[in-house]
Amino acid sequence: MTDWIDIAALEDVPARGARMVKTALGCVAVFRTADDEIFALDNACPHKAGPLAEGIVHGKSVTCPLHNWIISLETGEAQGADEGRVATYAAKVADGRILLDRAFLRARAAA
Amino acid sequence: MTQKLIVIGAGMATGRMLENLVEAGADYDITLINAEPRGNYNRIMLSPVLSGDKTYEDIITHDDDWYDLYKIKTRFGQFVQDMDRAAKTVTLDGGEVLAYDKLVFGTGSNPFMIPLLGHDLKGVIAYRDLEDTQRMMDLGSAHKCVVIGGGLLGLEAAAGMAARGVDVTVVHIMGHLMERQLDEAAGYLLRKALVDKGITVKCSANSKEILGKDGHVTALLLDDGTELPCDLLVMAVGIRPNVKLAQDAGLMVGKGIHVDDQMVTSDGNVLAVGECVEHDGAIFGLVAPLYDQAKVAAQTLMNEPAQFVQKELSTKLKVSGCDLFSAGDFADGEGREDIVFRDPARGVYRRLVIEDNVVKGAVMYGDTADSNWFFGLIRDKTDIAEMRDTLIFGPAFQGGAPIDPLAAVAALPRDAEICGCNGISKGQIEDAIAGGATDLGAVRSTTKASGSCGTCTGLVEQVLAVTLGDDFIVPAAASICGCTDMTHEDIRRMIKSQKLTSMAAVWQECGWKTSCGCHLCRPALNFYLLADWPLDYQDDPQSRFINERKHANIQKDGTYSVVPRMWGGITTPDELRAIADAADKYMVPTVKMTGGQRIDLLGVKSEDLPGIWADLNAAGMVSGHAYSKGLRTVKTCVGTDHCRFGTQDSTGLGIKLEKELWGSWTPHKLKLGVSGCPRNCAEATCKDIGVICVDSGYQVSIGGAAGMDVRETELLVQVATEEEAIDVIKAVTQLYRENAKYLDRIYKWMNKVGLDWIEERVEAEAPALVERFEISQSIYRKDPWAEHAQTKADRYQPLANLTLEAAE
Numbered sequence: 001m002t003d004w005i006d007i008a009a010l011e012d013v014p015a016r017g018a019r020m021v022k023t024a025l026g027c028v029a030v031f032r033t034a035d036d037e038i039f040a041l042d043n044a045c046p047h048k049a050g051p052l053a054e055g056i057v058h059g060k061s062v063t064c065p066l067h068n069w070i071i072s073l074e075t076g077e078a079q080g081a082d083e084g085r086v087a088t089y090a091a092k093v094a095d096g097r098i099l100l101d102r103a104f105l106r107a108r109a110a111a
Numbered sequence: 112m113t114q115k116l117i118v119i120g121a122g123m124a125t126g127r128m129l130e131n132l133v134e135a136g137a138d139y140d141i142t143l144i145n146a147e148p149r150g151n152y153n154r155i156m157l158s159p160v161l162s163g164d165k166t167y168e169d170i171i172t173h174d175d176d177w178y179d180l181y182k183i184k185t186r187f188g189q190f191v192q193d194m195d196r197a198a199k200t201v202t203l204d205g206g207e208v209l210a211y212d213k214l215v216f217g218t219g220s221n222p223f224m225i226p227l228l229g230h231d232l233k234g235v236i237a238y239r240d241l242e243d244t245q246r247m248m249d250l251g252s253a254h255k256c257v258v259i260g261g262g263l264l265g266l267e268a269a270a271g272m273a274a275r276g277v278d279v280t281v282v283h284i285m286g287h288l289m290e291r292q293l294d295e296a297a298g299y300l301l302r303k304a305l306v307d308k309g310i311t312v313k314c315s316a317n318s319k320e321i322l323g324k325d326g327h328v329t330a331l332l333l334d335d336g337t338e339l340p341c342d343l344l345v346m347a348v349g350i351r352p353n354v355k356l357a358q359d360a361g362l363m364v365g366k367g368i369h370v371d372d373q374m375v376t377s378d379g380n381v382l383a384v385g386e387c388v389e390h391d392g393a394i395f396g397l398v399a400p401l402y403d404q405a406k407v408a409a410q411t412l413m414n415e416p417a418q419f420v421q422k423e424l425s426t427k428l429k430v431s432g433c434d435l436f437s438a439g440d441f442a443d444g445e446g447r448e449d450i451v452f453r454d455p456a457r458g459v460y461r462r463l464v465i466e467d468n469v470v471k472g473a474v475m476y477g478d479t480a481d482s483n484w485f486f487g488l489i490r491d492k493t494d495i496a497e498m499r500d501t502l503i504f505g506p507a508f509q510g511g512a513p514i515d516p517l518a519a520v521a522a523l524p525r526d527a528e529i530c531g532c533n534g535i536s537k538g539q540i541e542d543a544i545a546g547g548a549t550d551l552g553a554v555r556s557t558t559k560a561s562g563s564c565g566t567c568t569g570l571v572e573q574v575l576a577v578t579l580g581d582d583f584i585v586p587a588a589a590s591i592c593g594c595t596d597m598t599h600e601d602i603r604r605m606i607k608s609q610k611l612t613s614m615a616a617v618w619q620e621c622g623w624k625t626s627c628g629c630h631l632c633r634p635a636l637n638f639y640l641l642a643d644w645p646l647d648y649q650d651d652p653q654s655r656f657i658n659e660r661k662h663a664n665i666q667k668d669g670t671y672s673v674v675p676r677m678w679g680g681i682t683t684p685d686e687l688r689a690i691a692d693a694a695d696k697y698m699v700p701t702v703k704m705t706g707g708q709r710i711d712l713l714g715v716k717s718e719d720l721p722g723i724w725a726d727l728n729a730a731g732m733v734s735g736h737a738y739s740k741g742l743r744t745v746k747t748c749v750g751t752d753h754c755r756f757g758t759q760d761s762t763g764l765g766i767k768l769e770k771e772l773w774g775s776w777t778p779h780k781l782k783l784g785v786s787g788c789p790r791n792c793a794e795a796t797c798k799d800i801g802v803i804c805v806d807s808g809y810q811v812s813i814g815g816a817a818g819m820d821v822r823e824t825e826l827l828v829q830v831a832t833e834e835e836a837i838d839v840i841k842a843v844t845q846l847y848r849e850n851a852k853y854l855d856r857i858y859k860w861m862n863k864v865g866l867d868w869i870e871e872r873v874e875a876e877a878p879a880l881v882e883r884f885e886i887s888q889s890i891y892r893k894d895p896w897a898e899h900a901q902t903k904a905d906r907y908q909p910l911a912n913l914t915l916e917a918a919e
């Protein structure tokens with residue numbers, strides 16, 4: 001069963017923007033698209049661990065702030081010629097609140 | 112024996128349910144109770160009544176004869192006050208008690224009224240029933256009305272009143288109209304159409320208070336201090352299911368009255384239909400699903416098996432001249448293909464979102480003739496693989512023409528200015544072509560278009576191509592990015608000549624191929640818009656690179672560097688102490704002198720930025736913008752203050768220049784230097800703009816570089832006084848801001864337009880350029896650190912800290 005943790009209000013993350021969530025095992029970036037969809041990914045670019053939460057969000061992708069790799073928010077895969085992938089976690093919005101599946105704390109422990 | 116059925120509310124849902132019941136000859140003794148003093152009518156047609164296209168009589172769905180025919184007893188203008196489920200009775204407001212065997216709730220919903228101060232004044236109304244509609248119709252022309260809410264209902268109210276000559280302003284809290292149904296591009300077109308109808312539209316506007324006099328509304332006050340005078344204020348901000356009676360009676364209620372798939376509530380003898388119900392977590396605000404519910408409820412009452420299933424919904428707006436359609440889920444992204452079609456000439460926008468060869472959502476504006484066909488594809492999950500390439504053109508055009516890259520220029524009116532330098536319009540160019548000028552050189556020599564700075568060359572070529580058809584081939588030029596075929600220069604001219612003041616406007620009028628741009632075009636557009644329309648356009652932080660969004664330079668490990676301004680390279684012991692204290696307090700790992708005569712605190716954590724800024728602010732320092740495409744530093748030497756060779760106060764002039772220019776955004780970074788004599792200790796002649804002081808005045812030169820290219824500046828002008836030097840520098844900076852391509856330093860721009868052109872323009876237009884620079888600076892000459900430290904500090908903290916949270 002999914003056990004959702006209430007993280008914050010949707011408005012706390014700007015549209016086409018991201019914020020970061022700290023966990024005991026590192027940071028997770030929580031993204032909000034222009035259409036108010038929410039995605040959660042490890043906040044470390046597969047290239048040189050750039051903080052993805054600080055990138056420019058367009059469509060369902062983010063461009064890493066360090067060297068412009070483009071990462072899919074849905075799959076965590078680097079786009080185009082670049083190769084690499086970051087972990088993604090289940091996330092959703094309900095009643096204007098952002099929820100993450102508690103499993104992400106566990107999955108991170110295993111990773 | 113015939114059972115007694117009581118129906119509470121004569122709304123759109125119960126009207127349909129009653130039809131289903133009586134037409135099937137159901138054996139019920141029916142009583143219909145309605146709080147409104149009338150029977151069932153078509154509520155959605157109140158908008159045409161308001162605009163004068165219909166009368167109330169036209170929209171009555173069931174009249175007295177109908178109720179008589181089917182022996183339905185009516186209690187109109189009466190209100191069910193109480194319900195006793197054990198006794199199976201209801202009590203009306205007049206005291207009458209009626210018994211039932213079965214009961215149906217169809218109580219609809221209540222308009223939500225924002226509890227602003229003054230919401231209870233006279234003249235503050237909702238838009239729900241005939242009474243509200245009548246109030247708006249009675250307002251009469253030459254009156255003012257404010258509508259809060261830019262959704263479906265608010266816009267229909269606004270358009271209806273505008274059609275009656277009322278001066279209407281719509282105040283909407285979100286960035287674009289109908290944001291739940293439309294994307295930005297369609298929202299932009301809708302706004303444009305409403306503005307053409309004389310309606311004032313204010314988006315991103317927050318209402319603060321409703322002002323009144325003698326108990327009657329007089330104005331709406333926004334939180335930016337704007338007062339919008341009005342005689343009537345309509346709130347159309349949403350609805351809440353009307354559940355009070357059901358709740359008091361002890362039925363299970365969440366957002367709405369809980370019902371199962373058969374429309375039965377938690378009491379087996381009580382059903383509910385319409386906007387008052389909650390089914391499987393969802394509530395409803397459009398009639399299509401209510402009609403399905405009505406049918407199911409009627410069948411349940413007749414003991415027939417039936418099941419209510421939620422379906423895809425679509426929305427249209429009943430405002431003449433605003434053809435829009437939205438359905439399904441139109442969030443874009445990877446795994447989903449976005450097909451966008453724009454026809455700038457006809458104001459048409461269509462977007463389909465496709466996943467696994469199935470249409471998931473559609474937004475259309477301008478031409479919605481095919482909307483039902485598209486809606487059918489969404490609902491039926493049709494496999495569109497076969498027609499994918501031409502799908503966007505609709506059913507009639509399978510195999511239609513490809514999207515025309517010249518459409519944006521073709522759409523321009525004849526009076527659109529193409530060449531800004533010489534004031535040449537599209538019409539004049541067309542006339543020259545008709546007169547025999549069939550190539551760029553000929554157009555240039557007959558009209559002067561593109562003959563000066565040359566940045567409109569691409570557009571002139573496109574006018575040639577549109578006019579001459581296949582006889583003219585446009586030379587390929589690099590477009591901004593994959594979202595458009597136009598170049599930076601084309602876009603800058605379009606923004607100016609078509610007065611495009613928002614990103615959505617650029618996307619539509621320039622035929623963007625994506626719905627909302629990418630990380631390459633958005634930062635450029637953001638700069639162009641704020642440089643050209645400082646008062647109208649609102650800077651979009653989400654379209655900026657992280658350094659400019661967070662006002663600090665990101666480092667390879669994700670920390671930031673902090674560089675406070677040291678005006679003209681001058682500092683004081685107090686400032687140095689404050690920097691030292693901040694470095695200690697925030698455990699800054701590296702403190703370095705920069706190449707720009709100031710101090711860099713490197714390795715500051717994001718969370719600490721607001722704190723360190725507040726401390727530096729308290730010591731009188733502001734952001735050095737060491738991260739911006741904007742004014743960086745004005746490097747100086749000691750000049751006449753101390754140096755035995757100094758001819759003028761170079762330090763003083765440097766400080767003045769930095770204080771005038773700081774905060775301004777420019778196409779790329781802008782660095783200045785002021786040296787007190789030609790020995791040039793401030794290295795002024797390799798800056799973007801350099802000043803060399805001489806006995807007779809100030810030599811202002813531009814276009815130096817000392818980065819990837821190394822170049823010496825070229826003399827622009829020599830002037831006699833500091834004031835003149837400052838004005839010339841402001842003028843050339845503004846010219847650069849208004850004309851250069853994003854990410855061109857001054858020297859690159861100068862290579863394209865030529866120093867002569869820059870000289871001429873500065874000479875001819877300096878006062879106007881300086882004035883426009885000052886207008887922009889009235890918005891941007893401020894310390895972003897102070898603003899962020901005071902109002903946005905929480906954005907720098909983690910959204911949540913779960914470090915102490917266990918995995919299970």
Ligand code: SRM
Nearest residue numbers: 664666672704705706707708709737743816817818819820
């Ligand atoms: C801090 C500083 C080096 C130093 O320790 O002295 C510096 C640091 C950076 N420079 Fe610089 N530049 C610094 C002075 C210079 C100078 C010298 C000057 O300003 O007198 C130049 C040559 C002059 C010029 O601008 O042409 C210079 C030419 C560049 C360039 C090449 C620009 C070009 O058009 O050729 C870049 C890359 C760019 O801007 O695209 C750059 C980019 C950078 C960036 C912002 C790289 C980046 O994008 O992250 C560096 C940020 C480091 C950091 O983490 O904070 N930096 N950079 C200097 C800050 C000056 C200040 O007080 O604001």
Ligand SMILES: Cc1cc2nc3c(=O)[nH]c(=O)nc-3n(C[C@H](O)[C@H](O)[C@H](O)COP(=O)(O)OP(=O)(O)OC[C@H]3O[C@@H](n4cnc5c(N)ncnc54)[C@H](O)[C@@H]3O)c2cc1C
Nearest residue numbers: 120122123124145146147155191218219385386396397398
């Ligand atoms: C101006 C306007 C335009 C609209 N346009 C569209 C559109 O284009 N497309 C679309 O799909 N939808 C549209 N809607 C929404 C649509 O009208 C509603 O979804 C629909 O009317 C809801 O039907 P209902 O039967 O649930 O409630 P209603 O039609 O609201 O009927 C409920 C009735 O119950 C009565 N009542 C409530 N409590 C009691 C009580 N205790 N005792 C007695 N009577 C009571 C009320 O007085 C009311 O008459 C529009 C709505 C408005 C106001």
Ligand code: SF4
Nearest residue numbers: 666667705706818819
């Ligand atoms: S020269 Fe500038 S950009 Fe290059 S490493 Fe040094 S600071 Fe960074």
Ligand code: FES
Nearest residue numbers: 045048050064067
């Ligand atoms: S670290 Fe992300 S692109 Fe290099």
